[in-house]
Amino acid sequence: MKAVDSYLDQHRDRFVRELCDYLRFPSVSAQPEHAPDMRACAGWLVDHCTRLGLEAELCPTAGNPIVLVRTPRQPGSKKPHFVVYGHYDVQPPDPLDLWVSPPFEPRVEGDALFARGSADNKGQHMAHINAVEAHLRTGTELPCDLTFLIEGEEEVGCTNLTPFLRKRRRELKCEAMVISDTGMPSPRHPALTYALRGIAAVEVIVHGPDRDLHSGIFGGSVDNPAMVLCQVLAQLRDRKGRITVPGFYDDVVKLSAYERKQMARLPFKESSERKFLGVPGMFGESGFTFVERRSARPTCEINGLTSGYQGAGSKTIIPSWARAKLTFRLVPDQDPATIARLVKAHLKDLCPPTVRLEVNAGHGGSPYLIDPTGPLAQASMRALKSAFECEPVLLREGGSIPIVNDFKRILGVDSLLLGLALPNANAHSPNEQFSLSIFQKGMRMSARLWPELVQAVERGKRPA
């Protein structure tokens, strides 16, 4: 490990330069005009890995190519196999005028490397690739076989990843996925994310009169779809932050004492959060801390409202219809389809007979949870502790990462989420940045992770 650590330290500046080369590709998957940049970026990654002595393959898909990289392995290798997932595509950089320096001209300022894709996700998966390089160049044998699966459509819904996983399932068979694409609360709080919330999207439309009506002529004698929408939606959540849909909480797995204790260790303060968000007060489900509310409890959010006249001044109409877009964040073991069904039934119950209610279930994603006390989770915690030289934390993340459900469903494996983005990373925002010291510690963590994981796997296989 010492040789690997020294190599990582010695080549620190070159790693930054190479990352900068990678970041110069405007690999914006959402914008069709960047299709050539996508291919060039994937090509750069293949060339880079090939130069390191890795077996790198550019795999075409119906969309952007997937890069598959294998560490050298013996034929019929019996070593445990892990797959590292990452993505080379990035979010659009807009609005450009808010960037201090151009998004695709990487700039180092102190410990920060500013560029679109630096934290999300090029910097994070390069830390793992650099750690492999250190093994190869120092002649340190990896205790496992590794495959890197770096796709180019993460920011646009991973459309072509699922069929690819199905097609290459045998080759991707592994002990676990390792993904560094999440966050850590502070440089002193390296983290394993062991749970993600799921999601259920529902669109609600209240249909009233078949056209907008003059509120003077008809007002008072016909129901107002916007008012009905408000009255129905108002009843989805009480003022204690509790969702009132019957059956909504039925499948929620109770937080364990261990989890609540771990969450209490997180360095988040409600008062600074209030200031950061610019709200007069925080709000949430009573009986839970602010951290639990946003990561380990389900929610009901109105994402958008549309009805009638929205311009300047006023227009005296009874609008013909009113629409709300809702999403529910879900926690284990809530099922998106079940939740959408319960919500629909409740809304139908609440709706008066004076209007017609339309409820459309939108996309859904299952919540995700691995046992934080399980052997692979605890092995990851040890690697984090050793590399960062401080006690790591266990995180539940409030958002969703749909692909981890695909990995579970198609490959049958858990994902270890070892994110390296700090809260100020500005992923998806202007002035995205990645901490260079975290980059370096991430490489050390990666080097320590493989022996820990292999040990845990082998211990698990030993007859009891």
Added chain:
Amino acid sequence: MKAVDSYLDQHRDRFVRELCDYLRFPSVSAQPEHAPDMRACAGWLVDHCTRLGLEAELCPTAGNPIVLVRTPRQPGSKKPHFVVYGHYDVQPPDPLDLWVSPPFEPRVEGDALFARGSADNKGQHMAHINAVEAHLRTGTELPCDLTFLIEGEEEVGCTNLTPFLRKRRRELKCEAMVISDTGMPSPRHPALTYALRGIAAVEVIVHGPDRDLHSGIFGGSVDNPAMVLCQVLAQLRDRKGRITVPGFYDDVVKLSAYERKQMARLPFKESSERKFLGVPGMFGESGFTFVERRSARPTCEINGLTSGYQGAGSKTIIPSWARAKLTFRLVPDQDPATIARLVKAHLKDLCPPTVRLEVNAGHGGSPYLIDPTGPLAQASMRALKSAFECEPVLLREGGSIPIVNDFKRILGVDSLLLGLALPNANAHSPNEQFSLSIFQKGMRMSARLWPELVQAVERGKRPA
């Protein structure tokens, strides 16, 4: 009266032809490119009235000219004076493709004259002018002096009418205004509209976080402005259709038994209304009939809702803000400023401390009411009955006509609203039409109105 009636009958076809000439001017006040048409149209009216032997004046304003027409009168005339109000401007004809024939090429089909402005309002005030012509040409003395005040900005807010009324107040001093610019429920239900609703507009904005937030990362720990807006607005009106703002009904004048009896006579059926509006069911304040609800009771309407994401699919955000546009229709003696104040106070009471509430009062208009049993109202009813040969009805109109408040405030007089538009008139819509038989009866009504009104005025002046 016989001579006048015969004249009106004999010249029926010519009256239609002349109205068609008047309707050919695309006098669309809302569209600046029609400014020359406005002047040409006003000029036509001045010429037409001058040819009849009336004293017609084109009065320039800061906007479109006002046409003032006087019946011939003796110097120092002691006759009662009435002012007939009308407007020569029309609504924009759009959408043009929904018109069966071009809006400014009048077309007669059976009893209907199709053209923009036919009912609203050229046909209606021409009925009064034609009745005056019949008096002049048959040598029948009018029992009163008449002034026609025909403006060109009714459809764009009557901006220049108020200063004009102030400037010409002495000359416009009269017993009452007579306005044919409202509706009648059916050809067998000529109507005097004796009350109008007022209005108070209020805009409500709920401010939450200072930017849209990721609902995965923050959802559950911060209040949702769209949800708060719904919860606050939902409490403005209960499911019995009663507005829950404290003090809201305090100044409402109770409907008299006479009024309720008159309203019950109106030929409106809830079931056919339901079909006409395309709603699954009607709705309104319990304890009142459908006709009372839409004309004689105050309302709270949401005219528009705006918040967060409104495009296709979904965007998983907690919106930074949510806005509603509200209007309250008011009845005598509710005051728009008082109502806006009560609503604001109630909303502030309802709003939780987790968001910031902004409430902006918009435009307001007072409700209007004349005593339907008063001498001028009853005189109008007699004229309607004689001309239409059936029992007239008393109407409250649910909308507002701001100018009647100006006439009251500036000239100190009531307005007698004797509308000639049938429910199928399509005022403000494509295929506007005016019934030619109602046009004819309107002329007869006008001829009978003046002696009835004069008699009522003189009876009132007689020492008791």
